[in-house]
Structure formats: structure tokens, C-alpha cells
Amino acid sequence: MKPEIRDQRPETKDRGLKTGDRRRRLENAYLLLLWNQARRRVVVGSLGRIEFAPGFYLYVGSGGANAVRRVQRHLRPDKRVRWHIDYLTAGSGRMRPVDVYLYPGLAECRLARAVAAGRTGIAGFGSSDCRCRTHLFYSPDLPRPPKPAARG
Numbered sequence: 001m002k003p004e005i006r007d008q009r010p011e012t013k014d015r016g017l018k019t020g021d022r023r024r025r026l027e028n029a030y031l032l033l034l035w036n037q038a039r040r041r042v043v044v045g046s047l048g049r050i051e052f053a054p055g056f057y058l059y060v061g062s063g064g065a066n067a068v069r070r071v072q073r074h075l076r077p078d079k080r081v082r083w084h085i086d087y088l089t090a091g092s093g094r095m096r097p098v099d100v101y102l103y104p105g106l107a108e109c110r111l112a113r114a115v116a117a118g119r120t121g122i123a124g125f126g127s128s129d130c131r132c133r134t135h136l137f138y139s140p141d142l143p144r145p146p147k148p149a150a151r152g
């Protein structure tokens with residue numbers, strides 16, 4: 001089964017641009033949902049060896065204007081390992097991608113905060129360039145994607 005790429009554009013009354021919105025407008029966050037069939041240990045670059053329990057992992061990223069291309073890269077097993085998430089999505093033994101949700105105009109760290117609610121995560125994963133604790137979260141059961149507000 002091939003994962004669909006779903007548009008999760010938040011419904012907002014106010015689509016007008018305000019000061020400071022220019023950069024935010026280019027942040028197209030996405031949520032990649034992965035299924036880990038069995039417990040595994042993976043060396044994730046500088047983070048070292050991490051143990052992944054069976055279940056679902058939610059990865060929050062952003063691709064700016066190239067969000068769809070970035071997401072398609074995550075779904076391809078053949079690639080050079082470059083980002084933390086690549087350690088989980090490359091090669092034949094990868095975690096299986098289940099779904100992808102796009103959040104046009106939403107900042108990835110805002111999405112990460114929404115996904116973090118009530119969940120544990122892998123510290124430092126995908127969050128080297130921001131102040132979030134992590135951008136990878138764990139769910140023992142199939143999670144519902146959040147619908148965060150565009151701003152506020």
C-alpha cells in the first residue's frame with residue numbers, strides 16, 4: 001500500500017498577511033507517520049544508538065516550497081543518509097511509511113508542539129536547528145493527526 005499525501009491545511013478566517021508572516025508563509029510543515037513492526041536498535045548519527053519500541057512514530061518536518069519533494073524523498077528507500085529521519089526510512093529494513101499529512105503555511109515547530117501533547121519522543125531527533133526537545137514522537141497505537149490552528 002502506497003501512503004497518500006494528505007493536505008491538512010488548517011481552516012482559518014484570516015488569511016491576510018501581517019508583519020512577520022512572510023517567513024511563516026513559506027514554512028510548509030508535514031507529519032510523516034511510520035510503523036515500526038518490531039523492537040529495533042538503530043545508530044542515528046550523532047545521537048548514537050537508539051532503541052525503538054514497536055508501534056508508530058510521528059516525524060515532524062518542513063520543506064518550505066519543496067515540502068512535497070521532501071516528503072517523496074522520505075518515502076523512497078533508496079537515498080543517501082543525510083538527516084536523522086533517513087536512518088529510519090532508508091534501506092530494505094526501514095520502518096514502513098503509513099501516512100503523510102501536509103500542513104501548508106504552518107511552522108514545523110508549532111506542529112511539533114501539537115504532536116508532542118501527551119506523547120513521549122526521541123530527544124534531539126530532527127531538532128538540531130531549533131529549540132524543540134524533539135521532532136520525533138512515539139505512539140503505541142495508530143495516532144490521529146492533529147489539526148493545529150495556523151496561528152495563535
Ligand SMILES: [Zn+2]
Nearest residue numbers: 109130131132
Ligand atoms: Zn522545532
